[in-house]
Amino acid sequence: MSFEVDVSKRLGEAEIAVSFESDAGVTALFGPSGSGKSSILNMIAGLLAPDRGRIAVGGRLLFGESVNLPPEARDAGYVFQDGRLFPHLRVRANLLYGASEREGAITLREVVDLLGLGALLNRWPRTLSGGEAQRVAIGRALLSNPRFLLLDEPLASLDRARADEILTMIERVRDALKLPILYVSHNRAEVDRLAGRVVAIHR
Amino acid sequence: MTLTPDDWEVIRLSLKVAVVGVVFTLPVAFALAYVLARGRFPGRILLDAVVHLPLVLPPVVTGWILLILFGRAGPIGGWLDRVFGVTLMFRWTGAALAAAVMALPLMVRAMRLSIEAVDRRLEGAARSLGASPWRAFRTITLPLSLPGVWAGLVLGFARSLGEFGATISFVSNIPGQTRTLPIAIYTALQLPDGDDIVLRLAIVSVALSLGALIASEWLVRRQGERAHVL
Numbered sequence: 001m002s003f004e005v006d007v008s009k010r011l012g013e014a015e016i017a018v019s020f021e022s023d024a025g026v027t028a029l030f031g032p033s034g035s036g037k038s039s040i041l042n043m044i045a046g047l048l049a050p051d052r053g054r055i056a057v058g059g060r061l062l063f064g065e066s067v068n069l070p071p072e073a074r075d076a077g078y079v080f081q082d083g084r085l086f087p088h089l090r091v092r093a094n095l096l097y098g099a100s101e102r103e104g105a106i107t108l109r110e111v112v113d114l115l116g117l118g119a120l121l122n123r124w125p126r127t128l129s130g131g132e133a134q135r136v137a138i139g140r141a142l143l144s145n146p147r148f149l150l151l152d153e154p155l156a157s158l159d160r161a162r163a164d165e166i167l168t169m170i171e172r173v174r175d176a177l178k179l180p181i182l183y184v185s186h187n188r189a190e191v192d193r194l195a196g197r198v199v200a201i202h203r
Numbered sequence: 204m205t206l207t208p209d210d211w212e213v214i215r216l217s218l219k220v221a222v223v224g225v226v227f228t229l230p231v232a233f234a235l236a237y238v239l240a241r242g243r244f245p246g247r248i249l250l251d252a253v254v255h256l257p258l259v260l261p262p263v264v265t266g267w268i269l270l271i272l273f274g275r276a277g278p279i280g281g282w283l284d285r286v287f288g289v290t291l292m293f294r295w296t297g298a299a300l301a302a303a304v305m306a307l308p309l310m311v312r313a314m315r316l317s318i319e320a321v322d323r324r325l326e327g328a329a330r331s332l333g334a335s336p337w338r339a340f341r342t343i344t345l346p347l348s349l350p351g352v353w354a355g356l357v358l359g360f361a362r363s364l365g366e367f368g369a370t371i372s373f374v375s376n377i378p379g380q381t382r383t384l385p386i387a388i389y390t391a392l393q394l395p396d397g398d399d400i401v402l403r404l405a406i407v408s409v410a411l412s413l414g415a416l417i418a419s420e421w422l423v424r425r426q427g428e429r430a431h432v433l
Contacts, residue, residue, distance in 0.1 A: 047327045071330035078331040084324060088346050097342075098332025144332045 002148065002180030003027055007043050007053030007063075016040065024196030025174055026181045030188070031201030037184040038081065040201070041150045044182065045078045046071035057148045058180060077146030077179070081153045083133040085125035091136050092121040098144030105145040106177070114176065115139045115169055131162035135169060142173065148180040149173070155190060163190075170194065209378075210403055217383040217411075220295055221363035224302035225310075225356060232307055232355060236314035258308040262368025269301060269373040297374035298381045302366045306359035313358055317351020318344070350423050357419030361412055384408055 001021050008017035016036035020027075029037045042048035044055055046062065046069060054064030061067050062074050085094050095108060095117070112118050115135045125133060134154050141149060151170065155163040167190065174181055174194070185191050191198055206214070239251055257265050273280040273291050283289045291297035321344050329339040367385040374381040376390060388404045391397035 042327075045327075045331045047331065071327070072333045072335055074331070075333075076331050078328070080324070080328060084328045086325060086329075086343060097329065098334070100333075140332065 004056040007050035009050045020199045022197045026195045028191040028195035028198045029184045030191050030198050035201045045076045046074045075147040077141030077149040079137045079141050079151045083137040091123050095140050100145035111139045130157045151183045213387040220298045224299040224363045225359045228303040232310035236311045240315045240318040255308045257305050263372045266369035266372030295380050298370050301369040301373045302363035305366050306362045310355035310359040313355035314351045317348040321347045353422040357415050361415045
């Protein structure tokens with residue numbers, strides 16, 4: 001199983017509860033905004049503690065059964081909706097922030113080629129367009145040598161042409177790296193194009 | 204305008220007192236700012252109030268409290284004397300302590316605002332990229348709050364240079380030890396022929412304060428340009 005998730009969490013008035021298992025390359029969490037999709041990703045990444053439940057990815061237990069790995073030990077490649085690049089570091093330093101020295105880890109050159117980042121390396125995040133920032137965010141996540149990817153509406157802030165370009169990049173990552181991907185979206189067309197398995201989230 | 208050797212002694216002493224006071228306060232102020240910005244613990248409001256006390260108390264009262272605590276018979280002063288043989292009374296080190304205490308609230312305020320302005324989600328991003336909490340602090344939180352650290356340093360330095368009330372009531376007015384710029388100006392004002400001294404030292408005070416403000420503006424700007432956070 002790539003993803004085994006069964007968690008619940010009360011956040012103020014809202015109760016977030018989700019349970020799914022998936023073995024698809026890309027699993028989509030599909031649902032309207034405000035339905036807690038980002039909170040589910042945060043729980044899988046270790047940035048938000050569930051009230052109860054169990055999370056395992058690729059057969060590795062991340063949470064539950066008195067296990068609660070800190071975020072830095074979960075080997076998640078998390079691409080945030082807003083990119084969340086470090087504003088005080090140039091693109092190159094952003095990409096290398098979590099870079100792994102491990103043998104066989106993906107290299108900066110490979111990521112730059114895969115995502116077409118060559119011209120951006122010396123730029124500051126502030127000067128990037130939405131699509132460029134999102135490509136850098138994906139590259140930064142890949143370079144941390146993750147065991148799985150969490151993509152939180154990576155196309156939300158982009159126009160159609162840019163969105164299509166990033167979607168192509170994600171397909172390339174999916175096919176080249178064979179990493180399990182959990183993809184959050186409220187857009188049916190994106191989900192149909194990418195995902196092998198769709199998990200519907202209700203409010 | 205020529206400065207006399209006495210004037211130079213006053214200037215050197217003032218700079219020494221302000222620099223030492225601020226440098227030693229820096230880590231304390233940053234730690235307090237961080238705890239007040241991020242911590243959620245009982246007594247946080249009380250801690251906040253105590254840190255701000257020197258800002259609202261009459262400085263003479265602050266000086267008197269220092270006298271009670273750090274005098275040779277005081278609980279902290281007595282201990283320092285017995286254990287380290289250190290006396291603060293009537294020494295420039297005591298003047299530096301008074302300056303530090305008076306500068307502390309201003310430094311904490313500036314740094315705290317800057318720490319609160321750091322987007323905590325960036326720390327989450329760093330953690331998910333494999334950074335330990337300490338590395339996330341060192342590489343994300345600290346550099347992004349540097350503009351506030353610089354602003355706090357300069358504010359604290361300027362405040363220390365101007366310190367008068369707490370210093371004179373804690374360590375008195377001793378030439379070469381505790382007679383800093385404002386105290387020297389005050390002393391000269393009492394002299395029948397002190398007008399020249401007052402004028403010279405007042406000009407020096409204006410120049411030092413202006414210099415500090417310009418330096419801070421420059422530092423914050425440079426930091427801001429580099430960091431793209433302002």
